[in-house]
Amino acid sequence: MQRSWAGAVSRRVRSIGTSLLLSGAVAIFSFATPSLALVIDFEAAPNGSDAASFDWGTVEIGSALVLDETTIEALTLHTAVGTWATSGSQGLFNSLAPEISFASDAPFSAFSLSFLSLPRPDQGFYQLLAQLWSGDQLVGQLLSDGQTTGDSALHEGVFSASGFLADRLVVQAVEQTSCALGLCAEPLGLRDNFFVDDLQFQTIPEPTVTLLLLLGMTGLVRGARRPR
Numbered sequence: 299m300q301r302s303w304a305g306a307v308s309r310r311v312r313s314i315g316t317s318l319l320l321s322g323a324v325a326i327f328s329f330a331t332p333s334l335a336l337v338i339d340f341e342a343a344p345n346g347s348d349a350a351s352f353d354w355g356t357v358e359i360g361s362a363l364v365l366d367e368t369t370i371e372a373l374t375l376h377t378a379v380g381t382w383a384t385s386g387s388q389g390l391f392n393s394l395a396p397e398i399s400f401a402s403d404a405p406f407s408a409f410s411l412s413f414l415s416l417p418r419p420d421q422g423f424y425q426l427l428a429q430l431w432s433g434d435q436l437v438g439q440l441l442s443d444g445q446t447t448g449d450s451a452l453h454e455g456v457f458s459a460s461g462f463l464a465d466r467l468v469v470q471a472v473e474q475t476s477c478a479l480g481l482c483a484e485p486l487g488l489r490d491n492f493f494v495d496d497l498q499f500q501t502i503p504e505p506t507v508t509l510l511l512l513l514g515m516t517g518l519v520r521g522a523r524r525p526r
């Protein structure tokens with residue numbers, strides 16, 4: 299499953315156009331995080347646990363390590379305390395798999411997340427790609443510039459977007475390449491190179507649930523109006 303997924307991601311990443319990437323660049327620099335319905339800040343799970351083993355409400359997280367900043371410092375040898383997490387002291391590190399996936403029971407129309415990536419061995423920082431999927435259809439993606447730094451002195455930013463309908467978000471480190479159809483990126487398949495915190499999703503109620511609610515309300519209104 300993971301392998302075929304990676305293949306699909308790779309193929310689709312190659313086919314992305316410049317416009318999507320440019321809109322991604324705009325989103326990265328909009329640091330005003332919208333206030334969305336479902337917020338996951340990773341403070342409730344034990345340090346060192348696998349995010350896949352916890353109930354995060356309507357969102358299911360693929361394998362990734364919940365870590366606090368003190369542990370992150372010991373693991374990565376980068377100063378982290380007070381600068382990595384954007385809420386509390388814990389976030390999610392991609393130690394258990396190269397990419398982190400967030401699958402939602404209900405479709406979502408907006409999301410945001412804080413990210414941080416580590417320096418590459420050669421130069422600069424790992425660029426991160428956030429992809430939005432609806433089933434097997436890619437409906438949007440955001441690419442970080444690999445340069446913007448925050449108070450950690452590492453690559454930091456916020457991915458946020460709205461105006462789509464997706465049921466899965468996947469974040470991974472990529473290498474941006476150039477190709478005939480515009481900007482392209484290749485997944486690097488590496489672990490231990492990025493950290494995310496403060497995920498927010500705006501979910502859409504399932505149509506059937508909405509319909510049932512409406513029918514129920516109609517019934518209540520009719521019942522109330524019925525003469526006794």
Ligand SMILES: [Ca+2]
Pocket residue numbers: 339340341383384385386387388389495496
């Ligand atoms: Ca946090």
